[in-house]
Amino acid sequence: MSLRPLYAAVALVLALWAAVFAAALPLPQWPMLPWRAGDMNIDQILLAFGLMPRMAVALLIGAMLGLAGGLMQAVLRNPLADPTTLGTSAGAQLAIIAASVFAPGLLAGGSLPIALAGAGVTTALVMMLGARRGFAPVTITIAGMLVGMLAAAIGTAITLAQGHYLLTLVIWNGGALTQNDWWVSARLLAIFLPALAAALLLARPLMLLSLGEAQAKSLGLGQTPLRFGTMLLAVMLAAIVAAEVGLVGFIGLAAPAAARALGARTLRQRLMLAPVAGAVLLALADALLLNAAALGLPSLPTGALTGLIGGPLLLWLLPRMRASVPQQAEDARASAPRAANPRKLLIALAILSAILGLCGLMLGQSQDGWGIPPIALWPNFLPIRATTLLAAASAGALLAGAGAILQRMTANPMAAPEVLGVTGGASLGYAAAVFLIAGPTPLHLAIGTTLGAALTLAALTAFALRADMAPARLLLAGLAIGAFASAVLAAIMASDDRRAWAILGWLAGSATHVTPVGATALAMLAALLLALLIAAQRWLDILPLGAEVSRALGLPLLPLRLGLIAAAGLATGAATIWVGPVSFVGLMAPHLARSLGLVRPLPFVIGSWLLGALLMAIAAFGARTVTYPYDLPLGLFATLIGAPWLFILLLRKA
Structure with a gap:
């Protein structure tokens, strides 16, 4: 296992963060320990309670996402699994957005329970869809990304429908790491260390699971409890990240891939190296953005940059899966019954479209309830409705x-x-x-x-x-x-x-x-x-x-x-x-x-x-x-109409 590239990356991260700290405040002016805000000026407070804890949060968030991705990939035997591709992060994001807009009282006890519930629901849905197809790697990843697309579409529609929340939600959705104290860092560290210990304890059972279901069963391994416990730990880590900083995408995909590229052979090595790689990747991305902002470029949330690595990384990993997964097992084709008289069916569809189009043109709501607008208002209403329906x-x-x-x-x-x-x-x-x-x-x-x-x-x-x-x-x-x-x-x-x-x-x-x-x-x-x-x-x-x-x-x-x-x-x-x-x-x-x-x-x-x-x-x-x-986004209704049929399609066995 060669760690030279990792050492070089760590050195680069330290150099970039040193540049960030030096640009904020020259080294001779740094405050001495112990830090007390009352004894500092504004620049010293920003350094000690803003930038430094931000670096710590970037390292811890990256480590947690790297560990979550490593656990998901191990339990599903899928190198494409991570909280982003399985829809876990999108579910947590949607739950927090919905609670913020519709039931802010639920957030009085913190956003973690809400994020955990949203992440759990979407992950459970993806796991259910994947179980119908034998957890085939590409198939379950497709299901996860489609569920994530649905959650993100609904979240965007809710965001747009609530103008007074718009700016806050957009920035939060991007995965902002801005900090104003050390409490978040301490909380994340207190969660990460036990999670890492639990992951290392799971390494040996997960290695047995990788031998195949028949072999694992013959060795007396309880596969369902193991899968449930491992996914629960990974989902919890992803939900905590979403609750603290928003959506930070694809670090859980890139970190285990980096661990494998560095030569980690055993699962225990990958579970130990993936958090390190994730911490380095996210800290590097955050430092690059801060240095770019210091040069006058636009200031962006860190999650907006990490999302850019997901698409290229998926495309790079796809051809490398052919040796491990039979392509025929992932073919979604299935025979369909044929209509006895397609022409009559098409005519019926055309007539139904015309009738529903006429209903959509004439019917609507007003302050008096449902009905047809008065004839005197037709010249004003009907052309507008006709244009919208036609488009x-x-x-x-x-x-x-x-x-x-x-x-x-x-x-x-x-x-x-x-x-x-x-x-x-x-x-x-x-x-x-x-x-x-x-x-x-x-x-x-x-x-x-x-x-x-x-x-x-x-x-x-x-x-x-x-x-x-x-x-x-x-x-x-x-x-x-x-x-x-x-x-x-x-x-x-x-x-x-x-x-x-x-x-x-x-x-x-x-x-x-x-x-x-x-x-x-x-x-x-x-x-x-x-x-x-x-x-x-x-x-x-x-x-x-x-x-x-x-x-x-x-x-x-x-x-x-x-x-x-x-x-x-x-x-x-x-x-x-x-x-x-x-x-x-x-x-x-x-x-x-x-x-x-x-x-x-x-x-x-x-x-x-x-x-x-x-x-x-x-x-x-x-x-x-x-x-x-008020008009709501058309895309929201198209998504809500299409989602049930999408899930029916995914639930069908090949």
Whole structure:
């Protein structure tokens, strides 16, 4: 085991923190022990009770996350497991946000019980989903990241709906390590040391578990209590971190990977080295941000920087899992029943969409309750409602059409723009247009969003073809790209730039600001995509059979794939620019179409298109009426509609 890189990293961390301390106060002016605030000036107080405990907190938080990640990876035999990828941190974050906004009295006894409950619920859900698939590493990681996406989407919507909490919640969400005393450090140290001792006691039973379930059972190992106890310890560590400083992402993923890279062979060595690596990584990230802020760059929460390592690290780890996990075990394909008469079913869907669209146009809430507005008010109300419904339905059709393309291309029913990181890339394109162009017009924003989506999908495809990954691994690579995009956006949100607020409002998704011209353009694009899907039905029928069969039947694979990728990227970008990166519609609508028996390519794509429009129209109606007279984010309702179907899909055994 070579520790020279670790020693070099420790030296770098010490040098950077020494620079931070020296910039705050020259060494000759440092206060002498024992420190008493009454005997110090402001600069000395800031150093002794601000920066120094901040360094200690960074070290302890990093160590706790590194230990939590090491425990999760050991018990699940999954090198991709950590509190971020399993949704644990997102669950704790959502619970604290919800309690802060809706029931602040629950926080009177501290935020730890609330964080622990939220982390426990999301982790238990992921474990339940993973147990249905035999805890296959890639599958359980996909489940965890999707559950985390759901929790983060709901948390963002709650944050946006509560303007008076907005700034505090945004900064807290970024994982700020700012301190004003040593109490947090003392608390964390008192928790970490017993947790480390307990983890070392668990090392030997976990090593027996790694031999396989049959061997562990023959040796008399109680697997369920061991899994439960280990996960409980890891979840507790992650919840404590979330309660103290907010969301600090991917340290639990990077630290065990660093321990393995340093040559740690046994589980005990990894459990001892992972906390050290985590402490060094987080302290290094925090020191870099503080030195950057001293040079005049924007001051960001540390969690916003650590999130940037997650996507690249996941992409680096994915190809290295092939030797240990059979790809066939992670294939999510399953046969679906076929409808006896798809044409009648499609006609029924079209009629249902028209009826519900008419109801959404005419019905609503007023101060007198539910009803139809008076005829005299129709010229004022109906055009606004019609524009909103048309934009939402068109965006849903575009996302569903993109999802249908991706699912047929990858032969995997879990492929979707949201899952493959396409909406994340579109969001980055939107943010780039806002920051790089002075006074961007809707056309500039549309071009930036569309290019972001298309480039993300093209990069993902190139990576997948080069790495020769199975479909489930392709999904996880997409989630890694999405995680990277989310981290970049979180860093932007946590900055003090005014342009970030425009992006923050757009991220939740709202069709209320779409103009009639924009809604009409979106509807025309949706119609154009439907025509393309119908024309490409033969290609979409052959592509799931694989590259060799497709070539044997004369398909020009490269231009065909690039064309379909471009179509899916353009559709996603067009929908995203008008209504924001709404969640799970592109995943749920094709899945619903398949579950209704629309299996053949033509009924499948038409049914997906209709269902996407229907679902988004329902989401728009709910966002407008549930909290009258205020509109809620469209993305929240799309997420809440899509989440139950997503979990049903994950619960099905391959």
